[in-house]
Amino acid sequence: MADIILDSDVIIEVLRGNDEIIAELISLQHSGKTLCITPIAKTEIYHGTRRPEEKAVAHFFSSCRSLPITDEVGEKAGRYLASYHKSHSVDLADALIAAVTSLHRATLFTLNRKHYPMPDIRLHHF
Secondary structure (H helix, E strand, O other), rough: EEEEEEEEHHHHHHHHOOOOHHHHHHHHHHHOEEEEEEEEHHHHHOOOOHHHHHHHHHHHOOOOEEOOOOOHHHHHHHHHHHHHHHHHHOOOHHHHHHHHHHHHHOEEEEEHHHOOOOOOOOEEEE
C-alpha cells in the first residue's frame, strides 16, 4: 500500500464538505492508498476548529494514519528551509510536512503545490 499524506488545505476542504475532494479521497482509498496526516496538519486544523466542530474533526482524524515527526524529519526539514525559505517562502510547517512525505516515500495531496518545490516530493495530481 502507498501512503497519501493530506495537507491541511485538503483536510479543510473535506471538513467543509467539498464533494470533489471527498470523492477523490474515497477513490484513493478504494485503490489501496492509506490516507495519512502529520502532527503539523492536526495542529493547523485544531487551531481553527470551533467547539461544535471538534467531534467531526476527531472522527476524520481517527480514519487516518498519523505519521510522526522524528529527529530525521527535523534534520531534513531544516535542510529544506535552508534551501527554499528565501526563494519560495517555504515555512516551518511546510518543510516538516515535506520531510515526512520524503522520508516515508509517500505522496503529498495538497492544493498549494507552490509550497512544495522540493524535487524529491511526489505531489498528488488532482
